[in-house]
Amino acid sequence: MSIGEMLAATVPMARTLKLEFLETSAEKAVVALPDQSEYHNHVGGPHAGVMFTLGETASGTIVLAAFGDQLSRAVPLAVSAEIAYKKLAMGPVTATATLGRPAAEVVAELDAGQRPEFPVSVAIRRADGAVTGEMTVIWTLRPNA
Numbered sequence: 740m741s742i743g744e745m746l747a748a749t750v751p752m753a754r755t756l757k758l759e760f761l762e763t764s765a766e767k768a769v770v771a772l773p774d775q776s777e778y779h780n781h782v783g784g785p786h787a788g789v790m791f792t793l794g795e796t797a798s799g800t801i802v803l804a805a806f807g808d809q810l811s812r813a814v815p816l817a818v819s820a821e822i823a824y825k826k827l828a829m830g831p832v833t834a835t836a837t838l839g840r841p842a843a844e845v846v847a848e849l850d851a852g853q854r855p856e857f858p859v860s861v862a863i864r865r866a867d868g869a870v871t872g873e874m875t876v877i878w879t880l881r882p883n884a
Contacts, residue, residue, distance in 0.1 A: 742803050743770075746796070753796055756789060760800060761833065768800035768836040774829075784829045790863055791822055794874035797834035798859040802878050805842040813849055813880035818856060820876040828863065828871035836861045839875075849880050 740748075743760025747753050756778065762769040772785060772793045780786040785793075795817065802815045839858030848855035856879045863872035 742800055742807070746800060746803070750796070750799075752792055756792060758793065758796055763800050763804050765801070765805040765842060766837070768797050768804060769833055770797040770800060770836075771831060771833045774831045782827065784827055785832060787824060790824070790828060790832070790872050791820070791874070793832065793834045794822060794836075794861040794863055794872065795820060795876060797836035797861050798874070798876040798878065801836040801838060801859055805838055806845070806880060809846065809849060809880060811883075813882050816879050816881055818877040818879050820874060822872055822874040824872050826865075826869055826871045828865050830866050832863055832865050832871060834861050834863045834874075845880065849882065852882075854882060855880055 742763040746760065757773055759771040761771055770793060778786055778789045806815060836859050839860055845855045845857050856877055859876045859878060861874040862870050865871050
């Protein structure tokens, strides 16, 4: 089962929004949101909350791709998130997530008995490539008790 299939199966919101997992690697995660009128805002584009969910899902996708081999000893959790809405998003949009720190550095902190935190940067783009939103999600790997 791919990471995208796993997320679609275990995260009801990903299924609700019909998110499509286009790329799921430890280097980059790309998640697409199809244009759906039931999730539009007052100007006809995706609602801000839907855009946030898309970005947060892309960030979680790369976290699972990069640290899935650590799940037996740590739980990935979002600590905080910040989003900036840059341009009007219309039609389908994609969110591209990248890790802000090398995965090996994060795992080394976990190995040292720490609870590492690391940023994931997300760019949300409409079909013409214009960046409509930028997001940073801070994640942690909480060691199992």
